Amino acid sequence: MTLDAVDRYEPRRVGAVGDRAVVVGGSVAGLCAARVLAVGFDEVVVVERDPLPDRPVARDGAPQTSHPHALLAAGQAALEDFFPGFGEDLVAAGGLILDVTRQLVEYQHGGFVADGPERTPSYCASRPLFEHVIRRRVGELAPVRLRGGCQFVDYLADDGATAVTGVRVRDGGGPPEDLAADLVVDATGRASRTPEWLAENGYRAPPEDRVEVDLQYSSLRIERPPDDRRMVSVPTNAPRTRGAVVLPIEDGQWDVILAGMFGDGAPDDRAEVLEFADSLPIDLIADLLRAQPWVSDGVARYPFPASLRRRYEALDRFPDGLVVTGDAVSSFNPVYGQGMSVAALDALVLHHALADGGREGLAPRFFDAVAPVLDTPWRMAAGADYQYEQTDGSPSLGTKLFNWYFTRLLKQAHDDGVVAEAYGEVVGLERSPTALLSPRVLARVLLPVGGDWVDTDPGRRTRVPSGSDGSARDDERAVEPPSP
Numbered sequence: 422m423t424l425d426a427v428d429r430y431e432p433r434r435v436g437a438v439g440d441r442a443v444v445v446g447g448s449v450a451g452l453c454a455a456r457v458l459a460v461g462f463d464e465v466v467v468v469e470r471d472p473l474p475d476r477p478v479a480r481d482g483a484p485q486t487s488h489p490h491a492l493l494a495a496g497q498a499a500l501e502d503f504f505p506g507f508g509e510d511l512v513a514a515g516g517l518i519l520d521v522t523r524q525l526v527e528y529q530h531g532g533f534v535a536d537g538p539e540r541t542p543s544y545c546a547s548r549p550l551f552e553h554v555i556r557r558r559v560g561e562l563a564p565v566r567l568r569g570g571c572q573f574v575d576y577l578a579d580d581g582a583t584a585v586t587g588v589r590v591r592d593g594g595g596p597p598e599d600l601a602a603d604l605v606v607d608a609t610g611r612a613s614r615t616p617e618w619l620a621e622n623g624y625r626a627p628p629e630d631r632v633e634v635d636l637q638y639s640s641l642r643i644e645r646p647p648d649d650r651r652m653v654s655v656p657t658n659a660p661r662t663r664g665a666v667v668l669p670i671e672d673g674q675w676d677v678i679l680a681g682m683f684g685d686g687a688p689d690d691r692a693e694v695l696e697f698a699d700s701l702p703i704d705l706i707a708d709l710l711r712a713q714p715w716v717s718d719g720v721a722r723y724p725f726p727a728s729l730r731r732r733y734e735a736l737d738r739f740p741d742g743l744v745v746t747g748d749a750v751s752s753f754n755p756v757y758g759q760g761m762s763v764a765a766l767d768a769l770v771l772h773h774a775l776a777d778g779g780r781e782g783l784a785p786r787f788f789d790a791v792a793p794v795l796d797t798p799w800r801m802a803a804g805a806d807y808q809y810e811q812t813d814g815s816p817s818l819g820t821k822l823f824n825w826y827f828t829r830l831l832k833q834a835h836d837d838g839v840v841a842e843a844y845g846e847v848v849g850l851e852r853s854p855t856a857l858l859s860p861r862v863l864a865r866v867l868l869p870v871g872g873d874w875v876d877t878d879p880g881r882r883t884r885v886p887s888g889s890d891g892s893a894r895d896d897e898r899a900v901e902p903p904s905p
């Protein structure tokens with residue numbers, strides 16, 4: 422399910438739910454959960470081990486905050502509903518709103534994606550700035566108390582562990598403190614300890630789906646002329662394992678990511694970065710890296726071994742008083758830029774689960790409702806990763822067919838703004854992938870347009886006039902990017 426199939430945020434739907442809720446983890450999923458719990462609970466305590474200063478900071482507890490983050494359209498819409506005026510706040514704090522239709526230069530499968538017919542606003546900022554604006558808005562809600570520098574130690578439970586009744590926490594090096602709660606939300610990310618706690622307390626741990634990608638991120642910042650707001654995206658396209666993204670952010674800078682899958686990448690000095698950029702199928706990113714002064718002293722690196730989905734919806738027993746959200750349930754290959762947006766959609770689902778039945782049977786209702794919401798980004802991320810022969814496991818026939826169709830669609834999107842727009846809405850999690858099968862899009866994807874596609878080098882394909890062998894344009898790099 423995508424944004425178009427989930428009811429929008431409607432705070433009036435929620436009555437009194439409980440006295441105190443505790444959210445463990447003060448990153449994007451925890452903050453969005455706190456926002457929806459602030460309607461229905463008298464007090465919402467957010468427990469975060471990192472300090473939470475009133476300014477944008479990259480945090481050690483969420484090391485990916487040092488790396489560029491894109492916010493998808495579904496995430497923008499959900500955040501705007503949770504915090505009316507969110508986009509304006511972001512811009513006031515230095516962020517940008519781009520028209521991705523005109524300002525995104527996106528290279529996919531041998532060509533540049535065409536401009537769609539409509540303006541498509543997109544919020545751009547560094548990850549610390551996104552989080553700062555969300556945190557400030559959450560902190561302004563009367564019931565919310567943000568406790569930075571506060572370590573979650575364990576859950577408190579009743580005899581027999583049928584219900585979680587609170588949390589044990591510790592401020593800095595201080596003594597442990599017990600916080601009773603009617604509801605605890607685990608938003609501690611991928612390293613969540615809930616599966617172990619369940620196993621230790623007589624429950625089954627959730628079954629897990631894992632898709633190994635052995636992804637390496639290398640990130641840095643470069644200076645950006647104030648009037649140049651281009652975003653550049655060269656995603657990994659199977660079988661090419663390298664990709665890169667350049668995102669315009671605050672303070673006249675570009676955030677740059679170089680991503681290599683299956684161990685192919687992770688440059689960590691200037692020479693390696695330039696060599697990596699030179700190996701991409703277009704010159705634009707290497708040109709920017711050479712032309713613009715570097716803001717970063719070094720290159721930040723982050724290894725991401727695998728997409729991981731914990732199937733809480735498959736459990737037949739789960740303690741009352743606890744739910745799990747965000748990356749703690751599902752963390753996706755980050756090259757698809759989905760995590761923050763999915764965290765916001767999770768909170769939207771939690772909001773409706775609270776509205777529909779309060780705390781009664783909340784966890785199973787939430788897990789059942791969130792599973793179809795996670796299916797779409799999971800299929801799009803994990804499904805696309807199955808296009809690589811290095812990915813273990815065999816994709817279903819449905820995944821193979823979807824991948825074939827999606828690749829063909831991306832090639833048609835080079836020349837067809839209608840197809841490009843439909844693609845943008847689906848990868849932005851605004852609309853279901855079934856929208857790509859509407860008669861209008863299907864006809865454009867299946868009918869041949871403008872020539873044939875030929876394989877040139879591994880990972881390189883190019884469009885040539887029908888009947889040609891492609892020798893005149895045997896390099897993806899021969900294609901000129903659209904102008905800024």
Ligand SMILES: Cc1cc2nc3c(=O)[nH]c(=O)nc-3n(C[C@H](O)[C@H](O)[C@H](O)COP(=O)(O)OP(=O)(O)OC[C@H]3O[C@@H](n4cnc5c(N)ncnc54)[C@H](O)[C@@H]3O)c2cc1C
Pocket residue numbers: 445446447448449450451468469470471480481482483485488489490491492493571572573574608609610611638723725746747748749755756757758759760761762764
């Ligand atoms: C390299 C990389 C790049 C990414 N790029 C994008 C992108 O472009 N777009 C996008 O939308 N998403 C992206 N993501 C995903 C995104 O970062 C997450 O999905 C998003 O932060 C939501 O995660 P979360 O809040 O569930 O967990 P996290 O962000 O991991 O936060 C968990 C929080 O829990 C806290 N915590 C953990 N244990 C304890 C404890 N014992 N006590 C107290 N606090 C605790 C941590 O300090 C942390 O703040 C990327 C991820 C990675 C790894």
